[in-house]
Amino acid sequence: MKNFMALFMARNREFYRDKGSLSWSILFPLILIFGLSFALSNDRYVYKVGVLGDQAEAGKLLKEVPYLDLVAYQDETLALNRLTRHQLDLLIQTGTTPRYWINTQSKKAWFLEKTLQAVTPGQFARATVKGEEVGYVAWVIPGILSMSLMFSCLYGVGYVIVRYRDNGVLKRYRATPVTALEFLSAQAASRLLISVSTIALVFAGSHLLLDFPVKGSYLLLLLTTMLGALSMIALSLVCAARIDSLEFMNGLLNFISWPMMMLSGLWFSLDETPRLVQQISLAMPLTHVVNAARAIMLDGAGLTDIAPQLLTLTALTVILMAIATRSFRWQKE
Known part of the structure; x- marks a missing residue:
């Protein structure tokens, strides 16, 4: 037992003195936990809507539509690419003449558009894109x-x-x-x-x-x-x-x-x-x-x-x- 305890304590001291391994054994689970919790924190939303322009103005225009996750985009081409892949359910652009794009091959976009037209009749011009969903x-x-x-x-x-x-x-x-x-x-x-x-x-x-x-x-x-x-x-x-x-x-x-x-x-x-x-x-x-x-x-x-x-x-x-x-x-x- 004495020999076992000596080896046990020696290995523990070796680990504690290795600052790199000790630090990483503490930091790694924290990074993983916080990273995943951040990545998966939006599950309360049903629809993801891209916004070109003023996000605050978009929030006001869509305040009557529930369960929307608004994502700001600066690049229209990138946003339309996301819509084509079904990574966005709707894309709207604020300004003097607000408009929206939907993917005509998206089931979620069909329901979201019906809700949008019912809640905000005549407020948006309509445009469409086509693209199959990328799983x-x-x-x-x-x-x-x-x-x-x-x-x-x-x-x-x-x-x-x-x-x-x-x-x-x-x-x-x-x-x-x-x-x-x-x-x-x-x-x-x-x-x-x-x-x-x-x-x-x-x-x-x-x-x-x-x-x-x-x-x-x-x-x-x-x-x-x-x-x-x-x-x-x-x-x-x-x-x-x-x-x-x-x-x-x-x-x-x-x-x-x-x-x-x-x-x-x-x-x-x-x-x-x-x-x-x-x-x-x-x-x-x-x-x-x-x-x-x-x-x-x-x-x-x-x-x-x-x-x-x-x-x-x-x-x-x-x-x-x-x-x-x-x-x-x-x-x-």
Whole structure:
């Protein structure tokens, strides 16, 4: 019993002294609880209505219509896209001549329009769009595939490099003519091949079984996957550039990956989140991968349509690789 208690207390002290693991074991459930409660807090509403213009004025116009969740939009094209996918039940525009759009293929929109016409007769001009409903499974699949790519890239290269440094492998490499850029580039290329090949197999298998829609180019989807993988590999290399603790590296990668999962629009749309949250999400590579893949698969987007996302991923890759190469060290301090 004495030996057991000694080992028990030693392991507890080891855990408590590892500030990274201890902090993450406390923060992770809190982030998950608050994130999910925030995402799922609108279940009291029945209809989701997009608003172009003054949201307060829209609230006054629709005050007699119950159970509406009003979502403000600045971009009319984006709002109409949401309506076409059935992610909005109605879109209204305030101003001197208020008007609304409905999707003629939406059952919920039919009932909402009847209610709107009964409560506010003659107040709105009418316009229509058409589009089949995109189910949640089809909508979330690009995000799940992107998430798998993220975990493969973050843990498949950075964690390995920290282990190399911890075991003294990098110290031996330093005695060779290999430069930091050559070493990191080789690691990145290897992980790129493995990650893209793996996700391609997962994509092919799930597409065969679930028959989810892919309206755009497979080659463009492959390009998006490769640029997304490179940006997240580069992010992982920055994290691994100087760290020599496997436990701390694991906590850091969790700290990076979980906020990206919650704020990238992977599980739910960010349209209703505060503007600040949407701006923060744009700094995350996963957001651009998810948006580009979703646009290709669901909307048939072309190269020019997703050029901003691809350019952002390219810029992130170059910047992060430069930082990783500049700050890389071969051995422990």
